[in-house]
Amino acid sequence: MINKLITKIQKTNAPIVVGLDPMLSYIPEHIQKAAFEEFGETPAGAAEAIWQYNKAIVDATYDLIPAVKPQIAMYEQFGVEGVKAFQKTVDYCHEKDLVVIGDVKRGDIGSTSAAYATGHLGKVAIGSKSYSTFSEDFATVNPYLGSDGIKPFVDVCKEEKKGIFILVKTSNPSSGEFQDQLIDGRPLYEHIAEKVAEWGSDCMGDSYSYVGAVVGATYPKQGEVLRKLMPKSFILVPGYGAQGGKGADLVHFFNEDGLGAIVNSSRGIIAAYKQDKYKEMGITEMNFADASRAAVEDMIADIKGALESR
Amino acid sequence: MINKLITKIQKTNAPIVVGLDPMLSYIPEHIQKAAFEEFGETPAGAAEAIWQYNKAIVDATYDLIPAVKPQIAMYEQFGVEGVKAFQKTVDYCHEKDLVVIGDVKRGDIGSTSAAYATGHLGKVAIGSKSYSTFSEDFATVNPYLGSDGIKPFVDVCKEEKKGIFILVKTSNPSSGEFQDQLIDGRPLYEHIAEKVAEWGSDCMGDSYSYVGAVVGATYPKQGEVLRKLMPKSFILVPGYGAQGGKGADLVHFFNEDGLGAIVNSSRGIIAAYKQDKYKEMGITEMNFADASRAAVEDMIADIKGALESR
Numbered sequence: 001m002i003n004k005l006i007t008k009i010q011k012t013n014a015p016i017v018v019g020l021d022p023m024l025s026y027i028p029e030h031i032q033k034a035a036f037e038e039f040g041e042t043p044a045g046a047a048e049a050i051w052q053y054n055k056a057i058v059d060a061t062y063d064l065i066p067a068v069k070p071q072i073a074m075y076e077q078f079g080v081e082g083v084k085a086f087q088k089t090v091d092y093c094h095e096k097d098l099v100v101i102g103d104v105k106r107g108d109i110g111s112t113s114a115a116y117a118t119g120h121l122g123k124v125a126i127g128s129k130s131y132s133t134f135s136e137d138f139a140t141v142n143p144y145l146g147s148d149g150i151k152p153f154v155d156v157c158k159e160e161k162k163g164i165f166i167l168v169k170t171s172n173p174s175s176g177e178f179q180d181q182l183i184d185g186r187p188l189y190e191h192i193a194e195k196v197a198e199w200g201s202d203c204m205g206d207s208y209s210y211v212g213a214v215v216g217a218t219y220p221k222q223g224e225v226l227r228k229l230m231p232k233s234f235i236l237v238p239g240y241g242a243q244g245g246k247g248a249d250l251v252h253f254f255n256e257d258g259l260g261a262i263v264n265s266s267r268g269i270i271a272a273y274k275q276d277k278y279k280e281m282g283i284t285e286m287n288f289a290d291a292s293r294a295a296v297e298d299m300i301a302d303i304k305g306a307l308e309s310r
Numbered sequence: 311m312i313n314k315l316i317t318k319i320q321k322t323n324a325p326i327v328v329g330l331d332p333m334l335s336y337i338p339e340h341i342q343k344a345a346f347e348e349f350g351e352t353p354a355g356a357a358e359a360i361w362q363y364n365k366a367i368v369d370a371t372y373d374l375i376p377a378v379k380p381q382i383a384m385y386e387q388f389g390v391e392g393v394k395a396f397q398k399t400v401d402y403c404h405e406k407d408l409v410v411i412g413d414v415k416r417g418d419i420g421s422t423s424a425a426y427a428t429g430h431l432g433k434v435a436i437g438s439k440s441y442s443t444f445s446e447d448f449a450t451v452n453p454y455l456g457s458d459g460i461k462p463f464v465d466v467c468k469e470e471k472k473g474i475f476i477l478v479k480t481s482n483p484s485s486g487e488f489q490d491q492l493i494d495g496r497p498l499y500e501h502i503a504e505k506v507a508e509w510g511s512d513c514m515g516d517s518y519s520y521v522g523a524v525v526g527a528t529y530p531k532q533g534e535v536l537r538k539l540m541p542k543s544f545i546l547v548p549g550y551g552a553q554g555g556k557g558a559d560l561v562h563f564f565n566e567d568g569l570g571a572i573v574n575s576s577r578g579i580i581a582a583y584k585q586d587k588y589k590e591m592g593i594t595e596m597n598f599a600d601a602s603r604a605a606v607e608d609m610i611a612d613i614k615g616a617l618e619s620r
Contacts (some may be wrong), residue, residue, distance in 0.1 A: 079429065105452075119388070126351045145480050147484040
């Protein structure tokens with residue numbers, strides 16, 4: 001799957017991923033209204049609104065992008081109905097041949113991580129049959145429990161040729177509270193990065209490993225160091241746009257081959273219609289997905305410009 | 311909810327929690343067969359088997375115990391159908407007036423943690439209405455992202471009088487890989503424990519905080535230190551039984567008041583019928599839940615004995 005991700009990045013010339021993190025407050029009035037008329041102001045109504053919103057954004061952008069990253073929390077908050085909308089979104093993105101990165105940040109003790117890996121990336125055995133259930137292509141994973149929480153994911157990645165991105169240095173303001181603490185003179189996130197390189201070393205695609213890392217766009221200097229510590233790991237870079245990261249901050253997340261990083265933007269793309277910039281282009285919430293398409297084009301140009309001028 | 315948990319522990323005289331972590335391999339043949347006959351060897355069939363298995367165990371043990379801890383990974387692996395069985399289990403345990411600890415180990419950046427906190431512990435707003443969706447009483451939370459990943463959970467705990475248990479020192483063999491690393495001469499887990507005490511200090515129940523910690527039974531010495539660092543935090547102690555923890559290892563997880571800890575056993579109780587000890591009592595897989603009840607009684611006696619002889 002890392003090979004497919006790279007092929008798609010090269011084909012679209014866009015090392016970006018659209019974060020499908022639908023908040024009800026982002027979803028245009030007319031979509032919410034239609035969903036609530038059909039299902040009431042219920043979790044099923046919210047799930048329908050999310051799904052219609054996602055579908056319109058995917059339809060408007062899928063030819064420009066290699067991948068999407070649905071954040072499962074935004075679905076899980078609506079309970080079972082929300083999880084159904086997550087599944088529907090994953091399935092639809094597969095239909096559109098997009099690589100799907102499930103932003104699930106799971107991680108537990110070995111046998112439990114194995115269940116998460118099975119559900120999100122693998123196949124679950126039921127009697128004499130087996131099923132792919134959530135069936136994302138990549139999942140994000142939390143490393144706090146150490147190797148035996150990670151290995152079951154790596155095993156499933158090898159079997160299924162899928163991938164993971166392990167949290168190394170997250171984009172949020174307080175990420176340093178534990179991640180930056182010095183151990184033998186070096187921050188915890190560097191120790192974890194070394195483990196990421198190690199875990200990934202025996203499950204390689206053609207040029208990059210199935211095991212990648214998450215490093216926030218909001219920490220470009222750390223990104224530069226981490227790029228070198230994990231030369232064969234793709235870095236998933238959240239925090240672009242709404243969280244403050246800019247194209248120029250991102251160049252050091254990439255290797256010399258122009259690969260090695262994929263930059264996520266969520267709100268900046270899916271709720272682009274709320275920005276003055278796109279309103280001035282005559283976009284309203286009725287054609288919100290046009291703003292998403294324009295925002296994808298702007299993001300690609302920003303990153304391409306930064307990479308070319310480095 | 312911490313007050314309710316304590317009241318129930320005192321009433322049952324049992325500081326224990328039953329881990330409802332159903333693997334298909336634990337579920338007796340006749341239950342699987344009936345479920346597969348109705349729904350086929352499908353995720354819906356697996357979900358039905360899980361649900362019938364859980365229900366029988368809850369029915370056989372609910373009067374002896376204060377709480378259950380369903381591990382969501384074991385449900386999530388079966389996709390949407392599995393998540394429905396999780397919800398059904400949570401709802402049924404509420405009917406039986408059990409405290410429900412959702413072992414979900416969620417944790418993300420602020421806005422995303424807020425969505426998880428809403429979905430698992432809070433109420434989600436949909437139009438003019440609001441809904442409790444998964445509606446557990448407690449959730450387990452991963453601290454790797456720092457304060458702004460934790461605060462949204464704490465806020466919901468205050469609003470809803472619910473609780474969380476934050477991973478401090480986990481029960482698995484490789485938990486030390488990062489958690490034991492020394493920072494200013496003290497392991498990371500101690501730094502996190504201090505934060506747990508701080509986060510919990512302004513959301514207190516009558517005698518303990520809404521904010522607790524997870525510390526594995528497999529690390530009794532660390533438990534002793536951590537008990538003192540977080541005097542007002544309840545400690546959820548996994549790793550008893552199948553993972554190797556024994557009653558005698560557990561005494562230091564408790565405060566002098568005999569409270570402050572709640573010990574989980576999963577496989578040791580829900581799959582007790584597979585143990586020779588219970589087979590010798592004439593229990594077969596047909597009356598597997600009787601073994602679960604006997605295992606609960608044995609666990610209570612083991613812990614009570616250890617606490618009395620300390």
